[in-house]
Amino acid sequence: MDPDICLWFTSPGTPKSSVRVVLGVHHNRKVLDSHEKNIELIWARRREKNPRLFNGSKFRLHSSDVQNGTVTLNMGLTCYKDYLGTNWAPDAKTLHHLGKRDFDNSQAYLSDPAGVGAMVQTSDGYVIFIRRSDKVGEAPGLWDVPGGHPEPQELLILLGKDKNLEIHDIPMDEFPHDAVVEEIYDSIIREIRDEVNIPVESLSEPLLLGVAGNNTSAGRPSIEFYVKCSLSSNEVKALYSAGGPEAEESTSMALVHLKDINELDKSAMWKEIAPHARACVRLFQSYRKTLRKKTNNHSLNQVQ
Template identity: 50%
Template structure:
């Protein structure tokens, strides 16, 4: 099922999803976006809206792990000035011509999202507020992005408010992987008000690309919840730290989610990140009995 707004860069169907110990990262400034004076001048004229985030490059397989993600650093301002630029088509052409990569000049911040499934078989969606910057009023899944600053804080780095130690993170890639997996639980806690203790271990289903923001990548996870849909609804309406980002909570059964497609009435109400997660859920089918893993034979 093709959708112009979203595509899948990677699915982990062979393993029915990947756990944290099966993922590695290769972090380096070699994977940062390429720059030039004119582009930087344009970005500096962009209104800044946030802090630093992680940029992703092409994932690859690596000995000793199932998947290695190549990551650099970027920020929200660069995201607005490249992926959301009115000149993004030109930036992609220049990236291909000058660097052999249409994404070379784009920020490509790495997002995270979750198919959150309650104990009574309901998948949790939230209705985005009309006041948020992207996908206003559309159905979404809980999500956001990893925080490099959180990695430095976890490692005890005495950094200033906006300082990120790339050197320290390069020395501790395990802490970066931990942030990739834990950040989605933090987003669920803040957006849906579900306590961390009620969430199962995140299972990485794959990577989806949002083509409404020039192919921005997002890690999409499956997470089980020990609470019922009624309990989740009650907690949601009590309000979490980021309750202002959504206006309602909506539930679909796992059966309904498996049957979603472009002809479904709800499909047009979903933002690209939710669509990507649904496509991955339908392909990976997490929660089913595990398929044989070639590396474990």
């Protein structure tokens, strides 16, 4: 097993209708008073190196549960500053130890913002990878799947609030939990559109493949999806070359045929794939294996 990743759970292509979110302050990270000043110091140093850093709000994925085909995501709120100051802190292992000691949860003191990623399949059977720019903060220069983060600030529009407000200033019990699910699924479509330049109308509704933790960022979780694209690989190449709103985040695109996906970990490309993207590949492999079993069982039933 890959030491850089851990699979929380695998999901056989779960649609949005079978996903629910439980949002609450008890799912926020626990505050460790002795570490708070370190978070501020880490943020100040990061800002010195990159003044463009923005402390945006994020959803924190606390835990998940799968029962009777329904996936429940237990979520709180966090922010990018806390992410850099905990998951990327030099003493992140100590935070793990203290969380385990104090709450029997090694992630208790970690920010753990939920990321999203997707295996995007073209109409002629290729999946999309993009090479991350050296200018991005995480996994620079590595191959990745399209992805990013769901944005809590987007819920302000649904709540009829001023979008310039801070989401943390609004009581969490005012948030419509169904809207959080919508934002999670909408966010991956936006990321594919902005990073690869594929029109939204060419993309299917995402299917949930599962959740994985990235051990290179202290277990930070990512929600992984499968999305079908109605365009061919050549059409996608042309759109990517034309550039989208987030074109500066990547430098090139690679297309891998479905027949090669199961052997991708044996290729030279594998060691250059970002950890969470490797997890997405693993979840996609599991999903395809499930589909093959269903197809074979259906064929057997027809014969019988």
